[in-house]
Amino acid sequence: MSGTMNLTLKVWRQKNKNDKGAFATYQVKDISPDMSFLEMFDVLNEQLISKGETPIAFDHDCREGICGMCSMYINGRPHGPLKGVTTCQLHMRSFHDGDTIVVEPWRAQAFPVIKDLVVDRSSFDRIIASGGFVSVNTGNTKDANNILIGKEDADEAFSAAACIGCGACVAACKNASAMLFVSAKISQLAMLPQGDPERKRRAENMVETMDEEGFGSCTNTGACSAECPKEISLEHIARMNREYFGAKFTSQNVK
Amino acid sequence: MKLDAKIPEGPLESKWTKYRSKVPLVNPANKRNLEVIVVGSGLAGSSAAASLAEMGYKVKVFCFQDSPRRAHSIAAQGGINAAKNYQNDGDSVYRLFYDTIKGGDYRAREANVYRLAEVSVNIIDQCVAQGVPFAREYGGLLKNRSFGGTQVKRTFYAAGQTGQQLLLGAYSALQRQIGMGNVQMFARHEMLDVVVIDGKARGIIARDLVTGNLERHFGHAVLLCTGGYGNVFYLSTNAMGSNVTAAWKAHRKGAFFANPCFTQIHPTCIPVSGDHQSKLTLMSESLRNDGRIWVPKKAGDTRHPNDIPEEERDYYLERRYPAFGNLVPRDVASRAAKERCDAGFGVGNSKQAVYLDFKSNLINKYGRAEAAKLGIQNPSMEKLIALGKEVVKEEYGNLFDMYKQITGEDPYEVPMRIYPAVHYTMGGLWVDYNLMTTIPGLYALGEANFSDHGANRLGASALMQGLADGYFVIPYTIGAYLSSEIKTKAIPTDHPAFEEAEKNVKSTINQLFSIKGSKSVDYFHKRLGKIMWDKCGMARNEKGLISAIDEIRALRAEFWKEVRVPGSADEFNPELEKAGRVADFLELGELMCVDALDRKESCGGHFREEYEEDGEALRDDDNYKYVAAWEYKENTQWNLNKEDLVYENITIAKRSYK
Ligand SMILES: Cc1cc2nc3c(=O)[nH]c(=O)nc-3n(C[C@H](O)[C@H](O)[C@H](O)COP(=O)(O)OP(=O)(O)OC[C@H]3O[C@@H](n4cnc5c(N)ncnc54)[C@H](O)[C@@H]3O)c2cc1C
Ligand code: SF4
Numbered sequence: 001m002s003g004t005m006n007l008t009l010k011v012w013r014q015k016n017k018n019d020k021g022a023f024a025t026y027q028v029k030d031i032s033p034d035m036s037f038l039e040m041f042d043v044l045n046e047q048l049i050s051k052g053e054t055p056i057a058f059d060h061d062c063r064e065g066i067c068g069m070c071s072m073y074i075n076g077r078p079h080g081p082l083k084g085v086t087t088c089q090l091h092m093r094s095f096h097d098g099d100t101i102v103v104e105p106w107r108a109q110a111f112p113v114i115k116d117l118v119v120d121r122s123s124f125d126r127i128i129a130s131g132g133f134v135s136v137n138t139g140n141t142k143d144a145n146n147i148l149i150g151k152e153d154a155d156e157a158f159s160a161a162a163c164i165g166c167g168a169c170v171a172a173c174k175n176a177s178a179m180l181f182v183s184a185k186i187s188q189l190a191m192l193p194q195g196d197p198e199r200k201r202r203a204e205n206m207v208e209t210m211d212e213e214g215f216g217s218c219t220n221t222g223a224c225s226a227e228c229p230k231e232i233s234l235e236h237i238a239r240m241n242r243e244y245f246g247a248k249f250t251s252q253n254v255k
Numbered sequence: 256m257k258l259d260a261k262i263p264e265g266p267l268e269s270k271w272t273k274y275r276s277k278v279p280l281v282n283p284a285n286k287r288n289l290e291v292i293v294v295g296s297g298l299a300g301s302s303a304a305a306s307l308a309e310m311g312y313k314v315k316v317f318c319f320q321d322s323p324r325r326a327h328s329i330a331a332q333g334g335i336n337a338a339k340n341y342q343n344d345g346d347s348v349y350r351l352f353y354d355t356i357k358g359g360d361y362r363a364r365e366a367n368v369y370r371l372a373e374v375s376v377n378i379i380d381q382c383v384a385q386g387v388p389f390a391r392e393y394g395g396l397l398k399n400r401s402f403g404g405t406q407v408k409r410t411f412y413a414a415g416q417t418g419q420q421l422l423l424g425a426y427s428a429l430q431r432q433i434g435m436g437n438v439q440m441f442a443r444h445e446m447l448d449v450v451v452i453d454g455k456a457r458g459i460i461a462r463d464l465v466t467g468n469l470e471r472h473f474g475h476a477v478l479l480c481t482g483g484y485g486n487v488f489y490l491s492t493n494a495m496g497s498n499v500t501a502a503w504k505a506h507r508k509g510a511f512f513a514n515p516c517f518t519q520i521h522p523t524c525i526p527v528s529g530d531h532q533s534k535l536t537l538m539s540e541s542l543r544n545d546g547r548i549w550v551p552k553k554a555g556d557t558r559h560p561n562d563i564p565e566e567e568r569d570y571y572l573e574r575r576y577p578a579f580g581n582l583v584p585r586d587v588a589s590r591a592a593k594e595r596c597d598a599g600f601g602v603g604n605s606k607q608a609v610y611l612d613f614k615s616n617l618i619n620k621y622g623r624a625e626a627a628k629l630g631i632q633n634p635s636m637e638k639l640i641a642l643g644k645e646v647v648k649e650e651y652g653n654l655f656d657m658y659k660q661i662t663g664e665d666p667y668e669v670p671m672r673i674y675p676a677v678h679y680t681m682g683g684l685w686v687d688y689n690l691m692t693t694i695p696g697l698y699a700l701g702e703a704n705f706s707d708h709g710a711n712r713l714g715a716s717a718l719m720q721g722l723a724d725g726y727f728v729i730p731y732t733i734g735a736y737l738s739s740e741i742k743t744k745a746i747p748t749d750h751p752a753f754e755e756a757e758k759n760v761k762s763t764i765n766q767l768f769s770i771k772g773s774k775s776v777d778y779f780h781k782r783l784g785k786i787m788w789d790k791c792g793m794a795r796n797e798k799g800l801i802s803a804i805d806e807i808r809a810l811r812a813e814f815w816k817e818v819r820v821p822g823s824a825d826e827f828n829p830e831l832e833k834a835g836r837v838a839d840f841l842e843l844g845e846l847m848c849v850d851a852l853d854r855k856e857s858c859g860g861h862f863r864e865e866y867e868e869d870g871e872a873l874r875d876d877d878n879y880k881y882v883a884a885w886e887y888k889e890n891t892q893w894n895l896n897k898e899d900l901v902y903e904n905i906t907i908a909k910r911s912y913k
């Protein structure tokens with residue numbers, strides 16, 4: 001076939017969380033530029049299975065950039081070379097015949113490796129459980145149009161809520177900070193009247209859980225937002241800091 | 256067995272309100288002793304789990320992804336319907352009810368659909384209260400768009416990410432309950448069997464996907480919210496992990512499977528680009544609001560689409576269906592695209608595609624409106640396009656980006672190429688008005704049940720149904736069962752029924768490893784998909800279905816002799832997960848063909864080539880106005896049970912969108 005590529009892949013293999021892990025090198029041939037990066041991995045895995053070897057474990061599900069499950073660190077960048085694109089939406093037309101591609105899992109203390117390229121991101125769920133919600137039980141509501149929200153605020157809240165919880169921001173950060181992820185949720189709810197009554201508690205509780213989970217601190221390098229596949233803005237971190245310090249300043253919830 | 260749908264007595268409009276206020280309640284002290292297992296954390300599962308936990312039940316939730324937030328509901332794009340009538344365009348509960356029954360080609364249950372339309376308005380209130388950022392007008396009010404099969408604007412949305420925003424709302428409600436200790440979450444767990452004791456569902460066997468351990472979990476009731484089975488076709492718009500396993504295991508234990516052959520093929524998906532293709536990507540139906548579908552008037556025309564002049568384009572939907580035009584329901588639009596491609600008018604390399612073109616709306620609808628707003632006199636074409644682009648970006652930006660990522664073409668400049676793809680399954684576990692399957696204590700919610708959509712689902716109605724089931728139906732209807740279970744103590748999981756179920760799961764897993772064949776799981780899955788697509792897809796006929804059944808049987812036998820599952824059972828092993836799912840698809844596929852063969856009529860998504868009139872589906876209400884509920888005998892033999900559909904409030908008619 002014309003226009004196809006032959007590639008060398010250096011992939012992180014690690015049997016389980018206790019294994020030390022190491023890179024292994026593989027060759028793949030006749031890769032079409034129209035394939036997605038994960039389809040290229042499918043080809044490699046089929047090859048490994050047919051040779052009686054263990055295929056490479058990687059997380060993925062929707063393969064359309066929205067579930068946040070895929071998580072490969074490609075040539076030193078989370079989700080690879082393109083801006084605003086998840087691993088599953090990266091296509092092989094971004095690579096060239098003869099390239100060597102290095103693929104690793106997210107690396108962060110709070111994201112232990114489960115196997116090969118699969119990591120445990122349950123710390124993100126625990127952060128949300130500590131405050132990333134509006135406390136409203138089912139049925140406890142009024143007519144939706146009784147809450148007016150200006151278009152600009154709604155749009156801004158939406159752009160924060162677009163976070164897919166993939167963890168690339170943590171993987172990109174030299175301190176493995178989760179500030180961008182946490183700030184996106186705090187900021188979304190802080191901008192909406194529904195989130196207002198709990199804004200102080202929310203900011204305090206979520207930041208505290210984030211620290212407990214072992215994420216590093218934020219030193220404002222901006223790598224998170226630059227690598228975020230949903231281009232979540234650094235402004236949310238600024239807004240979150242206002243929320244958090246504001247909350248601490250007037251806290252009745254002193255710990 | 257006589258199927259009893261348990262539809263409450265009385266006039267349609269008051270059935271639900273009356274029933275709801277009479278359904279037995281469980282007092283708060285007893286709720287704490289009642290345990291409910293929820294399998295699935297999509298819109299149906301998360302909303303049910305959160306609501307039940309808020310009410311005081313002890314809840315356990317399971318999902319196979321690493322977080323409940325990743326259920327495939329997250330990928331829903333276009334929107335959610337509700338009969339709010341905020342646009343003052345004549346919408347009402349009745350109209351939504353009517354559109355849904357008609358859209359489903361008169362194969363859905365009146366009482367369920369009416370209830371769905373009724374609670375639709377509460378869903379929007381609930382989501383807004385949670386902080387779901389729906390699209391809004393400048394004045395702060397909620398915005399709506401139109402979807403297929405309707406003539407009102409009743410669809411609420413958040414750009415092309417409505418499912419994501421709704422699921423994150425339900426997920427946050429669920430996480431809140433987890434944080435409060437009312438829900439125990441089991442992510443990266445896969446349910447592999449239901450445990451039935453004395454005829455009632457009493458728990459599940461689940462595999463911890465990280466360690467490979469099999470676990471036993473007791474519940475007074477079990478809710479399956481496990482999504483659709485479109486992946487039986489291998490290629491579909493579903494996520495890679497979407498599967499039928501939970502529903503299928505329940506089916507084998509006695510839950511009837513209803514209308515398995517009712518599959519929705521969505522007209523606007525990105526076409527297949529090669530053999531490597533692992534999944535197909537939807538381009539939301541909402542795009543048909545603003546895009547016009549066409550093919551060249553000349554067969555085999557290879558000119559670039561932008562070089563084909565207006566008068567040489569065939570806007571075939573507008574031509575065939577002037578009343579609804581590009582907004583005909585999905586089954587109609589899909590068949591029309593297939594018809595044009597089969598007749599040689601298809602475009603692109605494969606010729607299996609049609610154009611979805613935004614140019615004229617970019618310029619005329621949005622460009623001119625924006626120019627007028629800004630007071631620009633005689634705007635140039637470039638200006639109009641630029642202005643129009645801004646609006647379209649806001650409405651569908653992520654979809655346009657996705658298209659560009661996948662195809663390498665810019666849909667702002669060149670029309671999208673689209674083709675139908677498997678998208679949704681109307682069939683599923685049979686449930687009564689309470690959403691209970693034929694196994695007492697076992698419920699099915701969301702896409703997993705055979706639901707409210709008849710033979711064809713209208714766009715933006717699955718999100719509505721999932722959330723209706725979870726937030727507003729099950730919290731009430733489960734009381735009808737659990738109120739009589741308050742004396743049942745938690746059954747210890749060393750009960751022989753748990754032992755037996757676990758033993759069976761283990762032996763299937765061992766069997767899969769012991770085959771040590773030469774072909775991968777995907778090899779079998781792709782072959783099954785091809786049989787299903789060719790013979791039980793957009794068009795079906797007797798001969799094809801009969802041969803499909805034989806081919807599937809042969810393929811299944813080959814699978815159990817030749818499949819190779821690498822690794823071991825006591826580790827994280829995605830190939831093992833896939834193998835189990837494909838084994839179940841290989842049984843389901845046969846039942847789908849059996850059902851399609853049995854239904855000698857065309858209705859909605861089920862198009863039998865023998866039963867048509869001028870290319871339109873020809874229903875047979877005298878003989879097939881029923882729900883086909885299949886009962887599993889052994890060795891893939893089934894008994895057909897029929898639930899007759901009674902229309903007391905709607906006069907059934909030939910469905911016409913002309
Ligand atoms: C691309 C796309 C776009 C769509 N757009 C729209 C739209 O705009 N509007 C609309 O109304 N509908 C839309 N739909 C349809 C709609 O999204 C789905 O029908 C709906 O979200 C299904 O929700 P659910 O809760 O039933 O299942 P899902 O969201 O699929 O959730 C299934 C859950 O079950 C779990 N599960 C499954 N099997 C097991 C098992 N064996 N053990 C443990 N857990 C298991 C999964 O982990 C998951 O948590 C779209 C569908 C697709 C695919
Ligand atoms: S902020 Fe961006 S990188 Fe971080 S989890 Fe969300 S989407 Fe991923």
Ligand code: FES
Pocket residue numbers: 059060061062063064065066067068069070086087088089
């Ligand atoms: S697989 Fe879902 S975002 Fe990549």
